[in-house]
Amino acid sequence: MKTLKIIPLLVFTILSLFSCEKKPSQITNISDYNKYLNVKGNKSLTFANNEIDFWQKKFDAAPNQISYLSMIASNYATLFEYTGDIKNLYKTEELLTKSNEAYDYSRVSTIRSLARNYIAQHRFKEALVLANKAFSIGEGLKETQKLLFDVQMELGNFPEAVKNLNAMRDMKDYDYLIRLAKWNDHKGDLKTAITFMEKARDIAEKEDNKVLKIWSYSNLGDFYGHAGRIQESYDSYLKTLAIDPNYSYALKGIAWIVFSHERNTVEAKRIVEAIEVTHNTPDFYLLKSQIAQFEGNKKEEISNRNAYFSMLQKNNYGAMYNKYNALIYADDKQTASKALEIAKIEIDHRPTPDSYDLLAWSYLNLGENKKALEIAKKHVVGQSFEPKVQYHLAMIYKSNKQIEKVQPIKEELLSSVYELGPNLEKKVNQL
Known part of the structure; x- marks a missing residue:
């Protein structure tokens, strides 16, 4: 951490008097998150890679065991989540397609998994076709209604989305509450959205469910930020990282606080560049471009924007x-x-x-x-x-x-x- 230069008191007083901008309050503290910037190894990635090896060997030995394909696919989805490498998302699709074809699109859980993969790829219309197919089979309707709500929201079919939301109404159900929060956020009622997201978080904490806690804390981090509750936003991101030190989404949230609220471009860049080492996606170049623009560094701004487009050309991100x-x-x-x-x-x-x-x-x-x-x-x-x-x-x-x-x-x-x-x-x- 760099030491601050000492400004003579008189100069500092004059600067304060003539500064028309109010200095933003300091929310973040480097010592809170520094340990998450260079985490050695990633248990989730190691586990996913071991699982892929394990299930692939089993499948190679018994190719008629189609269920193994879904096991392999879910672990490639984990690789995509942590690395941002688009090839892993496409590998997941390939395996799920193979699995669905083998089942002749009759197994609802596998159909839904492929639909979710399509959502991640922004192939929403194809996702809706699959969601409707799962719905017509009729098994596990509540899970399919959750999927239908998600797809309809992405497609802007809001009356249909609400119909599915109402059909799964259960104020004690985590999945229902997070969707109710999303619906209220869409309507512009952020206060209500936060209330429901907090109820969902309470369920996650009560059940001590790691995955749900990560999801709740990181999304509350976003919601609090939108509501101008920056301290709570920061605390939520830190809670996420305490459970999963490799969760780059939360670090990106902290980088945004440092940049947008504290206007500390040097530190914001340092965080972003640390994330990029393990989770390399094009949007980080855009964030760095924004930071450079604010600094008035035209050369850096254009350089990062060009790097963004270059990355899009090298990888096929579809409509994402x-x-x-x-x-x-x-x-x-x-x-x-x-x-x-x-x-x-x-x-x-x-x-x-x-x-x-x-x-x-x-x-x-x-x-x-x-x-x-x-x-x-x-x-x-x-x-x-x-x-x-x-x-x-x-x-x-x-x-x-x-x-x-x-x-x-x-x-x-x-x-x-x-x-x-x-x-x-x-x-x-x-x-």
Whole structure:
């Protein structure tokens, strides 16, 4: 840890008096999370690799034992979760497809596993076909309804999603509560969403279920952050890491606090670069690009963005990064037409308010203000409460001279600055 340079008291006082920005409160402490930045080994990965070897040998010796394929597949899914290596996700798909074909798509649990794999790949329509197939078989309906809710939410079929949510209603069921939380978050009722997520966490703690505790703490970390409860967000991420020191998602959450709340770009970069060693995915380059942009380092900003696109070219991520790509392209007038193409593909994949926001935003950046407004009014207003979507909406109103609609959104956005990040804060202030 670097020692701070001592500033003479008088200079410090003058700086304080003339600084118009209030210094953000210090939430994080390097000693809390430093031990998680260079963890030697990963028990979950070692276990998954050993399991793959074990079940693969058993399957090679008895190829008629199809159930072994699902065992191997679930461990490749674990490899993907911890490494971010897309090849592991595709290997999972390959094994589950083989297994489903052998069972002639009659085994509900295997069908659902493949559907979940498709969701991870952003192949939502194919996931829905499988979910409906599992539902028509009729076995284990409650589990299938959970899957159907998840898929319908991704596709923007909200009435259908609610129908499945209501069908599995059980206030003592962890899986129901986390979906109820998701539904309330979608509706823009974050306070209620947090309440249900906390109830789910209580169940996880009562059952002392490691997997459910990790999921609850990390998601509460996100929710608390969105609500501006940064200290609780940080504490939740630390609780996640205490159970699983290799859980990079929680470290990324801490990196965001360090960057967005504390504005400590050097430390945020250090955390991100430590995560990348074991969990290398394209989005980390985008985060580093954002950090460089805030620092005013144009060269680093472009270099990281190029590294992001380079990684996409080297690996086939399918539609998984379409949203990121559309937002990057839309921000530059020269590439806004590319953003429009992607937005149209996204609407075909998942016609959600967020996808229509990409379309409206692309049209706005192509100078088609009225078209952008028309799409936003029909498909976005009152249907998505994501801060970034709201910012786009304010810009669309502004460009259409509907200034009276901008101010209320601006006020709302100023309370979501943490979630939006430092770069967008400047733009919100200019609304």
